Amino acid sequence: MSATVVQVFxxxxxxxxxxxxxxxxxxxxxxxxxxxxxxxxxTGIVRTRPQVVLLDVHLPDGGGRxxxxxxxxxxxxxxxxxxxxxDAADDVVAVIRxxxxxxxxxxxxxxxxxDAIHRVxxxxxxxxxxxAGFVLDAFSGHAAPVADPELDLLTPREQxxxxxxxxxxxxxxxxxxxxxxxxxxxxxxxxxxxxxxxSNRRELTSWASERRLL
Amino acid sequence: MDxxxxxxxxxxxxxxxxxxxxxFSRRHGVDVAVVRGALVVLTFAAGIGLVVYAAGSLxxxxxxxPRLDDEPTMPVDVRRNAAVVLITLGLLSIVRxxxxxxxxxxxxxxxxxxxxxxxxxxxxxxxxxxxxxxxxIAGRHARARITVGAVLVSLGLLxxxxxxxxxxxxxxxxxxxxxxxxxxAMLVGPxxxxxxxxxxxxxxxxxxxxEREAMAAHLHDSVLQTLALIQRSADDPRRTAALARxxxxxxxxxxxxxxxxxxxxxxxxxxxxxxxxxxxxxxxIEVVTVGDAPMTEPLQALLAAAREACVNAATHSGExxxxxxxxxxxxxxxVFVRDRGVGFDPAxxxxxxxxxxxxxxxxxERVGGAVRIHTSPGNGTEVEMSAPLGRADAAGGKxxx
Numbered sequence: 188m189s190a191t192v193v194q195v196f197x198x199x200x201x202x203x204x205x206x207x208x209x210x211x212x213x214x215x216x217x218x219x220x221x222x223x224x225x226x227x228x229x230t231g232i233v234r235t236r237p238q239v240v241l242l243d244v245h246l247p248d249g250g251g252r253x254x255x256x257x258x259x260x261x262x263x264x265x266x267x268x269x270x271x272x273x274d275a276a277d278d279v280v281a282v283i284r285x286x287x288x289x290x291x292x293x294x295x296x297x298x299x300x301x302d303a304i305h306r307v308x309x310x311x312x313x314x315x316x317x318x319a320g321f322v323l324d325a326f327s328g329h330a331a332p333v334a335d336p337e338l339d340l341l342t343p344r345e346q347x348x349x350x351x352x353x354x355x356x357x358x359x360x361x362x363x364x365x366x367x368x369x370x371x372x373x374x375x376x377x378x379x380x381x382x383x384x385x386s387n388r389r390e391l392t393s394w395a396s397e398r399r400l401l
Numbered sequence: 402m403d404x405x406x407x408x409x410x411x412x413x414x415x416x417x418x419x420x421x422x423x424x425f426s427r428r429h430g431v432d433v434a435v436v437r438g439a440l441v442v443l444t445f446a447a448g449i450g451l452v453v454y455a456a457g458s459l460x461x462x463x464x465x466x467p468r469l470d471d472e473p474t475m476p477v478d479v480r481r482n483a484a485v486v487l488i489t490l491g492l493l494s495i496v497r498x499x500x501x502x503x504x505x506x507x508x509x510x511x512x513x514x515x516x517x518x519x520x521x522x523x524x525x526x527x528x529x530x531x532x533x534x535x536x537x538i539a540g541r542h543a544r545a546r547i548t549v550g551a552v553l554v555s556l557g558l559l560x561x562x563x564x565x566x567x568x569x570x571x572x573x574x575x576x577x578x579x580x581x582x583x584x585x586a587m588l589v590g591p592x593x594x595x596x597x598x599x600x601x602x603x604x605x606x607x608x609x610x611x612e613r614e615a616m617a618a619h620l621h622d623s624v625l626q627t628l629a630l631i632q633r634s635a636d637d638p639r640r641t642a643a644l645a646r647x648x649x650x651x652x653x654x655x656x657x658x659x660x661x662x663x664x665x666x667x668x669x670x671x672x673x674x675x676x677x678x679x680x681x682x683x684x685x686i687e688v689v690t691v692g693d694a695p696m697t698e699p700l701q702a703l704l705a706a707a708r709e710a711c712v713n714a715a716t717h718s719g720e721x722x723x724x725x726x727x728x729x730x731x732x733x734x735x736v737f738v739r740d741r742g743v744g745f746d747p748a749x750x751x752x753x754x755x756x757x758x759x760x761x762x763x764x765x766e767r768v769g770g771a772v773r774i775h776t777s778p779g780n781g782t783e784v785e786m787s788a789p790l791g792r793a794d795a796a797g798g799k800x801x802x
Contacts, residue, residue, distance in 0.1 A: 273653070294649075316724060320689035323728070327692070353689045354737045354783075355724035 193308045196237035197221040198228040198254060199270070200246050204293070208241070211297035216304055225249050229257035232265060239308050242287065244271035244278045255285040268307045276321055284384050289313025311358075311373045312380035319352035322379060326386075338386045341379065348375045410462045421457040430478045431485050438519035439489040442512055446493050447501035510560035517553030623651055643683050650676055667700050667734055668693040671727050674708050682715035685722040692729030699768035699791035703734060706761045706772065710738035710784040718742025718782060732790050741781040 193216050197205050200223045209218050220235045222228035225248045232240055232254075240258075244251040251269055258265045269287040271278055279290050289307050291300065292315065303313045314322075326341045341349065344365075351361040358376070362369045409428035411420035422440060426433035444450030493512070496502060558579050627648040634640045668690040675686040694700065707725065714723040720742040728735050762772045770788030 273656075275656075316687060316689045316726070320691050320726070323691045327730075350726075350728070353691065353728075354726040355687065355739050 191215070192217050193239055193304055194219045194235075194237045195304060196228075196232050196235060196240045198223075198232075198240060198246070198251070199243035200224065201243075204243075208300075211300070212304075213297070213301055216301055225253045225257065228254045229261075232258050233261045236262070238266065239304050240265060240267045241304070242267050242269050242282075244269055244282050245273070251282050251287070252285040255282070255287060259286055266307055268303060268313060279318055279321060280325075280383070283318075283380070286384070288380065290318055291315055292317075310377075312376045314349075314352050314376055314380075316353050316355050319349045322383060323349050323353060326382070338382050341382070345375050345379050348372055349379060352376070408460050408462050411458070419458055421454055421461055424461055425457060426477075429481060430476055431481045432477050432523050434519045434522035435482045435485050438515045438522075439485055442508075442515050443489060443492060445503060445508065445511060446496040447499070449492055449496055506560075510557045513553050513560060514557035517550045517557060520553065521550040619655060624648060639683060643680070646685060647676075647680055650679075666693045666695055667704070667729065668727060670696060670700075670704050671707060671725065671736065674704060675711060675725055678708065678711045678715060682712065683721070684715040686711060686715075687722070687724045688727070689725070690727040692727075694729045694734060694790050697791040699770060699788040700734060702764045702768045703736060703770060703786055703788035706765050706770075706786045707736045707738060709758060709761050710736075710786065714738055714740040714742070714782065714784075717745075729790070733787050734790060735785065735787040737783060737785050739781065739783040744776045744778050744780045744782050746778055 192214070195212070195216050195218050197208060197218055198221070199205050199208075202223060205221050205223075209221075212218065219237050220231045222231045223246075225246055228240075228242075228246075240254075242251045242254055246254065251267075251271075255267055258267075267282075267287040269279075269282045269290045270293060271282075271290070272293050283290060289303060289312055291303050291313060295303070306313055322341070323346065326339070347365060348361055351364060352358075356364065358369055358372045361367075362372045365372070409424050412423035412427060422436040423433055425431070426436045440450045440454055442450070443453060493508070497508075502508065558575060627644055631641050631644050634644070671690065672688050675688045678684070679686050696704075711723060711725065714720075718740040720740050723738060723740040726737040726739070765772055765786060765788060768788060768791065770786065773785040774782065775785070776782040
């Protein structure tokens with residue numbers, strides 16, 4: 188965990204929540220801007236060029252996805268860490284496939300949030316145990332043939348790493364358990380994130396349409 | 402399972418006879434009305450339609466359980482529809498050349514009539530509206546389809562009229578019927594369409610208000626009560642957190658959980674068990690599940706062992722949170738219960754200091770499962786439990802609890 192100060196932009200339509208996060212983030216994170224709507228977020232982010240954007244998934248007028256797509260049109264390298272109340276599979280998948288590098292729920296402890304921000308800033312993916320469980324579920328080998336094995340299947344090592352994360356292990360603990368370096372574990376997790384983003388597996392593309400929110 | 406390019410599953414829903422046409426249309430992306438129309442016309446051509454249908458039933462697999470059905474649906478493609486039409490025309494001309502033909506004066510009008518009916522029927526399946534009449538009026542290309550359909554039906558009737566093979570009484574009868582139907586349709590059609598639309602709209606409104614009432618009742622019974630309780634126990638942070646957490650779980654599962662019946666499957670039973678332990682022992686338990694299976698006797702033992710592991714994590718670890726991971730793969734189910742607490746020395750054999758009691762280990766091992774404990778002082782504890790899925794066998798096996 189580095190001691191550098193990461194510049195963060197907050198996007199959430201609950202002003203109270205933004206204020207709470209601002210107060211909790213401590214000294215290694217500097218909040219350079221906030222926004223409560225999609226339009227304000229896109230203009231604010233492109234103007235302030237933060238290192239990480241903390242993005243709420245559920246915004247009116249298109250949600251977190253609209254912000255990611257809007258910003259990436261002007262500035263493709265922007266790094267997004269998605270934050271949400273809901274843990275529903277649709278939200279997770281949609282925002283990751285739009286380009287977020289990680290996903291945490293709003294019940295996360297402040298220290299873990301700071302850690303996640305640093306991790307995403309350093310180029311790694313942040314996987315909650317539930318997201319890891321979902322990945323294992325979505326990529327489990329059904330009998331249906333896969334179009335692109337490189338994108339649509341997890342390697343055994345990647346499955347091992349995902350399984351440990353789903354069991355609640357941190358990257359360091361996973362590295363120890365599997366006798367790998369932390370860097371290797373991070374590489375595997377990033378590879379899985381890429382597959383989650385690019386794979387056209389039916390479970391990922393049709394998931395949102397098959398589920399129906401009340 | 403899916404490598405067979407020739408067979409296709411039949412479909413029970415939307416079937417007329419055996420679901421062969423419905424299954425074929427779904428698998429190959431052809432409109433079901435086109436398939437049925439082709440079969441009807443071919444039946445008149447020396448019974449070829451019946452032969453094709455019989456071949457279809459032989460080549461097809463029985464309709465799968467709709468809940469397990471993961472057969473991909475081919476989207477309906479205009480070229481595929483055209484292909485089926487052309488194949489039908491080809492078969493018809495083959496039959497014609499063999500002489501087993503009912504005669505052009507019958508077959509041509511029949512073909513035109515069937516084509517007209519198919520075109521009209523395609524309007525309904527295309528837009529899936531609630532009543533056929535409102536669909537006829539409201540579809541995207543409805544006007545074009547209705548015009549083409551009506552022209553084809555009229556041509557068919559006309560051909561009946563000029564054909565020599567039909568006697569004059571039949572001719573007059575057919576025309577009289579057609580004109581009457583057309584006249585009545587023009588008179589009452591718009592009115593009926595209006596009624597249908599109004600009925601559909603009222604139905605929608607009623608559903609919406611019922612949903613709103615159900616949501617209000619639920620929120621009143623649960624969330625409002627909890628919020629009131631939280632305000633009253635604002636001085637007790639642990640109680641406040643526990644109330645909030647419990648309500649969060651409940652609301653979350655109500656919003657996103659669907660109709661999962663708890664305790665019927667392993668995943669929902671484990672989740673329910675974790676919520677229960679959370680409540681009783683005032684801890685936070687995060688549950689992640691991959692895969693699922695129906696509850697059987699070995700899995701009951703696994704569930705009981707997992708519960709004990711959770712309770713021990715809550716009471717002995719010194720921490721206020723634990724995590725549970727369930728994975729069902731192949732024919733085993735595994736549960737990992739982990740905490741980051743004080744851990745213990747595995748050599749210490751006092752029963753109440755084990756990850757789970759000896760009796761629980763025994764019970765799990767008797768059903769073919771296993772328990773492994775990874776722990777050391779200061780490094781937390783992880784209890785790994787596994788059990789075979791133990792499917793109830795076909796010979797009247799009951800689930801014994």
